[in-house]
Amino acid sequence: MIIKIINNFYHHIRAILIGLKYLLSPGIRITLKYPDELPILPENYRGMLKLNNELCISCGLCSQICPAGAINLKLFEHEQTKQVGRHPEVDYKRCIFCGFCIDICPSKALELTRIHDAAFYVEDELYYEVNRLIIGPKIDPPCMRSKYVISEIDEVRGIVYRNA
Amino acid sequence: MKTSLSKQQDNRKEIELFIGPQHPASGHMRFIGRVDGDIFTNFIPDPGWVHRGIEKIAENRKWIQIIPLVERAAILDAANMNIGYVIALEKLLDIEPPPRAQYLRTLLCEINRITSHLYGFGIAGIMIGSSTFYMWPFADREPLIDIAQLITGARLTYSYMIPGGVRRDLPQGFKEKALKALKYIERRLNNDYFRIFFDNPVTKARYQEVGVLKRDDAIRLGIVGPNLRASNVKYDVRKVEPYAAYPELEFDIAYEKEGDCYARLLVRVEEIRQSIKIIRQILDALPQGPIIHKKYEKLVSLRKLEEYQKTGIFGLPAIFTVLRPPAGEVISRVEAARGELIFHIISTGELRPYRLRMVTPSFRNIVLFRELISGARVMDFPAIYGSIDYFPPESDR
Amino acid sequence: MEIVDLILNILLHPSIFVPLIFPGFITILIIIILLIWAERKVAAKIQMRIGPLYVTRRFGGILQLLADLLRYMFAEVITSKDSDKFIFIASPIVALTATLLPLAVIPAGSLLGIELIALRTNISLLAALALSSLTPIFIIIMGWASNNKFALMGSLREGHLMISYEVPLYLSALSVAILHGSLDIVDIVNNQQRVWTVLINPFAAFSFFISVIMSTSRFPFEITESDSELVAGPYTEYSSILYGLVMGVPYMRLYVFTLLFVDLFLGGWYPLIDGFSSITLIIKVLIILLFSVFLRSVYPRYRLDQAIRIGWHILFTLSLISITLSLLIIGWVM
Numbered sequence: 079m080i081i082k083i084i085n086n087f088y089h090h091i092r093a094i095l096i097g098l099k100y101l102l103s104p105g106i107r108i109t110l111k112y113p114d115e116l117p118i119l120p121e122n123y124r125g126m127l128k129l130n131n132e133l134c135i136s137c138g139l140c141s142q143i144c145p146a147g148a149i150n151l152k153l154f155e156h157e158q159t160k161q162v163g164r165h166p167e168v169d170y171k172r173c174i175f176c177g178f179c180i181d182i183c184p185s186k187a188l189e190l191t192r193i194h195d196a197a198f199y200v201e202d203e204l205y206y207e208v209n210r211l212i213i214g215p216k217i218d219p220p221c222m223r224s225k226y227v228i229s230e231i232d233e234v235r236g237i238v239y240r241n242a
Numbered sequence: 243m244k245t246s247l248s249k250q251q252d253n254r255k256e257i258e259l260f261i262g263p264q265h266p267a268s269g270h271m272r273f274i275g276r277v278d279g280d281i282f283t284n285f286i287p288d289p290g291w292v293h294r295g296i297e298k299i300a301e302n303r304k305w306i307q308i309i310p311l312v313e314r315a316a317i318l319d320a321a322n323m324n325i326g327y328v329i330a331l332e333k334l335l336d337i338e339p340p341p342r343a344q345y346l347r348t349l350l351c352e353i354n355r356i357t358s359h360l361y362g363f364g365i366a367g368i369m370i371g372s373s374t375f376y377m378w379p380f381a382d383r384e385p386l387i388d389i390a391q392l393i394t395g396a397r398l399t400y401s402y403m404i405p406g407g408v409r410r411d412l413p414q415g416f417k418e419k420a421l422k423a424l425k426y427i428e429r430r431l432n433n434d435y436f437r438i439f440f441d442n443p444v445t446k447a448r449y450q451e452v453g454v455l456k457r458d459d460a461i462r463l464g465i466v467g468p469n470l471r472a473s474n475v476k477y478d479v480r481k482v483e484p485y486a487a488y489p490e491l492e493f494d495i496a497y498e499k500e501g502d503c504y505a506r507l508l509v510r511v512e513e514i515r516q517s518i519k520i521i522r523q524i525l526d527a528l529p530q531g532p533i534i535h536k537k538y539e540k541l542v543s544l545r546k547l548e549e550y551q552k553t554g555i556f557g558l559p560a561i562f563t564v565l566r567p568p569a570g571e572v573i574s575r576v577e578a579a580r581g582e583l584i585f586h587i588i589s590t591g592e593l594r595p596y597r598l599r600m601v602t603p604s605f606r607n608i609v610l611f612r613e614l615i616s617g618a619r620v621m622d623f624p625a626i627y628g629s630i631d632y633f634p635p636e637s638d639r
Numbered sequence: 640m641e642i643v644d645l646i647l648n649i650l651l652h653p654s655i656f657v658p659l660i661f662p663g664f665i666t667i668l669i670i671i672i673l674l675i676w677a678e679r680k681v682a683a684k685i686q687m688r689i690g691p692l693y694v695t696r697r698f699g700g701i702l703q704l705l706a707d708l709l710r711y712m713f714a715e716v717i718t719s720k721d722s723d724k725f726i727f728i729a730s731p732i733v734a735l736t737a738t739l740l741p742l743a744v745i746p747a748g749s750l751l752g753i754e755l756i757a758l759r760t761n762i763s764l765l766a767a768l769a770l771s772s773l774t775p776i777f778i779i780i781m782g783w784a785s786n787n788k789f790a791l792m793g794s795l796r797e798g799h800l801m802i803s804y805e806v807p808l809y810l811s812a813l814s815v816a817i818l819h820g821s822l823d824i825v826d827i828v829n830n831q832q833r834v835w836t837v838l839i840n841p842f843a844a845f846s847f848f849i850s851v852i853m854s855t856s857r858f859p860f861e862i863t864e865s866d867s868e869l870v871a872g873p874y875t876e877y878s879s880i881l882y883g884l885v886m887g888v889p890y891m892r893l894y895v896f897t898l899l900f901v902d903l904f905l906g907g908w909y910p911l912i913d914g915f916s917s918i919t920l921i922i923k924v925l926i927i928l929l930f931s932v933f934l935r936s937v938y939p940r941y942r943l944d945q946a947i948r949i950g951w952h953i954l955f956t957l958s959l960i961s962i963t964l965s966l967l968i969i970g971w972v973m
Contacts, residue, residue, distance in 0.1 A: 086443040096437040097374070097937040100685040108381040108687045122413070122555065124395040142563040145307035176310045176401045181409060182558040184543035190395075231385050231422045236430075236687075259788055267867035277792075280943060369867045371858065371940035377686035444859045444939050620792065621942040624867035 108236050115227045118192075118242050124177040125194040127168055127206075128214035131156060133187035136163040140179035140188060148172035149179055154208040168211060170204040193217055256283060263291045267369055267624050270634040273611065277620060285615040285623075287608055293638040300598040305331060306562040308598065310401045312585075315602055316636035318361050320400050321347075321354035321390075322578035328403040329485055330574035330585040334567035335405055337537060341487070341529045343407035346393070348487040349524045350402055352517040353390050356427065357383045358579035359468075359510045359631075366507060366628030367439060370448050375439040382430055385423035392416055404558060405565075406535030411554025417525050424518050431514060440507065449504035453614040453626040456501060463613060466603045467581020468509040469630060473501035479577035490527075493520050503629035510631070566591055578603055580631055604637035657757040661917065662747040662898060663739065670928070671890045672704045678932035679703070685936040707883075714879035719786060722876060726784040731877065731884040734777035738891045740770040745898050746825045748908030748916035755917060762822045767899060768809055774892055775801040775854070778863070781885065782873035793872025796943055797863045800853060803950025808850035810958035811843040815903045818843075818965040824899075828907030835906040839968065843961035844904040846954045851900060853946065855893040857931050859938035860946050897927045 100106065110117060119125070131154070141149040154165040166179070166188070180188045196217045198204050206215075226242040256276045262268025272288040296315055300308050312327045313320040325347055332339070339347070360379040367375030387397050392413055394400040402408055439445050455465070460473035470477055478495045480488045496512030498505035532539060534556050541559035542550070550556045569591040576583050581603030588597040607630055614626050649655055657663055676691065680699065683690025691700035718724050744763040746756040760766060775797055782794025816822050818840060819830040827836075837844040853860040864872030871877075874885045901907060901923045908916035941949065 089441045089443050092437050093442045093937050094934075096434060097685050097933065100687070101681060101933070106687050107684075107689060108384055109689050111689065111692075120392055120395075120413070122395045122410070122553075123391070137560075139560050139563055143304075143306060143558065145303065145310045174310055174399065175396065176399065177395060177409075178306070178310075178401070178558060181556070182560060182562065184546060184557075184560060186545050186549065229388065231388060231419050231426070233422045233425045233429075236382060236385050236426050237388065257788055261868070266870060367939070371861060371865060371867065372938065373682060374686050374936045375939070377688060381687050438937065439939075442938065444941055447945050448939060448942060619942060619944065620868055621862070621865065625942075 106235055110227070110229070110239060113221050114223050114225070115239060116224055117239075118226050118228050119194075121192075122190065123192045123194070124175050124180075125191045126170070126173075126175075126196065126215040127180065127211060128189045128191050129165065129208065129211040130187045130189060131163070131165055131208065131212050132159070132161070133185045134163055134165050135185050135187070136165065137184065138164065138166075139182045139184065140166050143178045143182045145176060145178065146172040146174045148174075152208060165208045166211065167208055168206045170206065171201075189214075191215055261623070267627065269627075269632070270638070273615075273623075275615070275623075280619050280621075282615055282618055282620065282623065285612060285618075287611040289608060289634060289638055291638065292635045294635075296639045297598055297600055300595060300600075302594060304563065304593055305565045305567060305595065306404070306558070308595070309404065310399060312600060313399050313401060314635075315600065315639050316358075316578070316580070316604070316633055317398050318633075319354055319358045319579045319636070320398055321350040321402065322358075322576060322583060324400065324403050325351055325486065326574055326576040326578065326583045326585050328405055329576060330572050330587045331405045331567065333572040333574060334570055334587065334589050335565075336568075337406050337535050339407045339535055340532050342411075342531045343533045343535075344487040345524050345528050346408045346412070346533060347403050348491065349521060350390060350393060350400060351486070352520045352524075353386055354400075355579045356514050356517050357386050357390070359514050360386075362510060362580075362628075362631035363435075363439075363507070366625075366631070369624035369628035370445070372439060372442075372445070375435070378430070378435065378438075382427055385426055389416075389420050389423050392419065404534075404562070406538045407533045407556070409556055409558075411533050411556075412528075413554075420521065420525060424521060427514070428518055431511065435511075440511070446504065448625050449507065449629065450500075450502055452503045452622050453618060453629060454500070454502045455610065455614060459613065460501070463609050464606055465581075465610065466606050467577070467579075468496070468513060469506055469607055469610065470581065471495065471497040472505040472509045474499045479575050479582050483575055485574075485576055487524070491520050491523050503625055506629040506631075564593065566593060580604055580633065580636065581607065600639055602636045602639060604633045605639070607632060608637050651753060653753055653755060654757050656753060657747070657755050658739070658742060661750060661755065662745075662921075663742055666921075667739070667891055667894055670894055670925075671887055673701070674890060674894075674928055674932060675704045676701050677929060678935060681929070681933050682936040711880045711883035716881055717876075717878045719876055721786045723784040723786070726780060727876070728881065730777045730780045730784060731881050731888070734774050734781070734888050735884050735891070737770070737773035737777060738888055738895060740773065741767040741895050741899070744770070744824070745895070745902060746828065746907070747898065748911075748918075748920045750915060750917045756825065759825065760823070763824045764812060764816055764822045764827070764903075767824065768812055771892070771895065771899075772801075772805060774888065778873050778888075781877075785873070785876040787876050789869045789871075790873050790875045793863050793869045793875070796869075797873060799943060799947055800860070800862060800950070803947045804850045804853040804954070807846045807950060807954035807958040808854065810955070811847040811850070811961050812899075812903060814840060814843045814958065814961040814965040817962065818968060820969070824902050828902050828909070831906040832909055835904060837904040840961050840964055842957045842964060844900075846957040846961065847900060847904065849949075849954055851893070851896040852931060852934070853950065855889045855896065855931075857889075857893065858935045859941050861935075861940045862943050862946055865940055893928065893931060894924070897924050897931070900927060 138151050141151050148169045149166045151164040152167050155162045191214055193215045196215050227239040228242050229237050229239050232238045256278045259275045259277050262272040270292040274286045275282045276284040312323045315323050360383045363379040364376045391397050394402045455473045457473045460470050476495045476497050493516045496509050498509050538559045541561055542557050546557040567589045569589055571588045574585045584601040586599035587595050590596045610630050615623055680690045691703035694700050694706045695702040718727055743757045744766045778797050779794040782790040815836055819827045856863045877885050905923050908920040911919045
């Protein structure tokens, strides 16, 4: 009984001390101040798509494999080269970013971009026609102070963010 | 279910309490309990609020398109859902992935097991009021999710395993980063978590001798996963019916004897330790070689093959769009983070499966609510719920 | 000029100054705003987060609560159809008033040469304790008037807890009175000029402090409004400014009790005397307050029956021990 009380008391103190330790030790935080700090994602991150229409062979595999049915094919004529082909269009309302389309593309016409957090003012903008898919997604920094950071895994602090 | 409850309305001593689906602790589900004073005399879970019909949708998807679909059952346990389906599909196709792919699959599964258990800890923590133990495990998932992101290119929905292998090889410098993250999580788990939560007398008071599941009951009810092992049953599909690289790896089955809420949490702690051990072994003994079955390696275009040899990113062969496994019926069993996951697939040799049955661990554990909470105090409900690590979307599918 | 003097005289008169400015209403408002901000910041620091930041970014989000209060102010007061509307709306307001009542008899040192006690009686300790026990009654009424099962269960819990914390609270306070031979808090404070009560009778201090934590539903005794099963306990149905009030009540209660705790156990306004002795008092109060809100980030909550058991088994025993100790010390000194 007495031992149990002393043991309990000891563990109460230990819990309070670990709380104090984290309260007083400087700089341990894992939060990314998201709109102010934008992470630079690793290479090969499965973000939004970009189309290289010169490589596209109009095979339509991307549209066939897409699990969400986000890719449609459309007849497209390039303005300068007058090249004609059935090129993919992406509906980001449906896209689940699985990256199957990129992986199956035999001619590497579809590319990954590391952008995934684009926001749109109009619903229709979510539908990327061939023209826009060729240009690829662009995002403006969400706010004036935004700066890019690289996250690194750290043994002591979990994740640290270094300015890029 | 509901009619049987309303028949008991004449009992004026009790009140009927509807917990959820809009309630801070119910999750995506509802509970119907009858309260007598401070005791639940009857407690019935009412699931189905996040039913998405994954099994039915699967009948209308091509075989390869089901990979992202089954992941959605438990998004924070995606790799284990994925491997279960892919193993079943491989049985149908009668192919065996190369050893390196097996190891990479196991690696991702174990990372996912850790993150899933950490998520469960967080929920268990906030349910009994410890806001710090809500934030810490959630924060500490982050390094591990970063590692998984390095392998697969996505944070949660990996879609990493395909029939015959995996989609990508490890990137450069992966091992150092992974070891750092493991060291971090190990230190946090063994020191800080125990000091603030597991050894905290308040936690012990809330968890110990609460919601005791006896060994016989656990077996009789068909409980799976850590909840089963906390009741002193050493049953782990990874040992009983080894898949992927598990037969070659060394690890122990985590188990506890008591069967109470505290034991269920400690089993998960031990499982995280075992997972860390497994990941370390994999990183040390990763075999060289291809990551995809020979059959498919030949089927991609030359340009893709170049990329594969250079960067380790293997494309999907075009045949996957018209994959037609031979007719047959297969069952695969894997140990997901919350327990045994079963896929039962019937193929008629078509583009799409005839039937896909997915028995998720949460689905089998849901009976615990009725068994453990009936007769418990009202304040034990969140403690037991947290300790079961029940995940409604996984159960509802 | 005479009018300015007159207004100043009225304002600085203890019976106005104490309830209105210090340690009364305005001080409480400032302290609550700072305290809730500090609570969130402390929790955030321990939990490796940042906490409130974007309201007055330069000062670390210190005005976050003010922004919240403004939002509460302009939100619609929703009263459910079946609630007892008059009681539902009146009880938070009355609870708030009742919470502030003990301040009338709790001395708070002196500021600018004014003795800060609104009403000096020779039974002020008893009066303070009696007045402080009014608030839980209104919390129970809130839950009843809400006509909500969760609110009702929360009120029942408050009722259960109230019995188990009030007895040790009063007994340990009375053991201080026995020790100092007076029920007048001013006398008790003056007696501690050389040595604080907490050093003479630590049991009383401990059981008083834990009872205070319990009575103001701080962790690990945040049982009344434990959100994982009761949504928000008795406050479930409250919205807008009424919710702002009921949310403030436990904090005000904590402040009042902390003031009493410092007076009884930590030597009140000593070592400073006269002039600005209130400053020492308020510093002590702030430290205790910070510690009590810090506990949120360390503990889960106890179960109801465990809390009641702690109240009767540990705290009640400790308060009896403290009374015995006080009697022994008195006998030995005599």
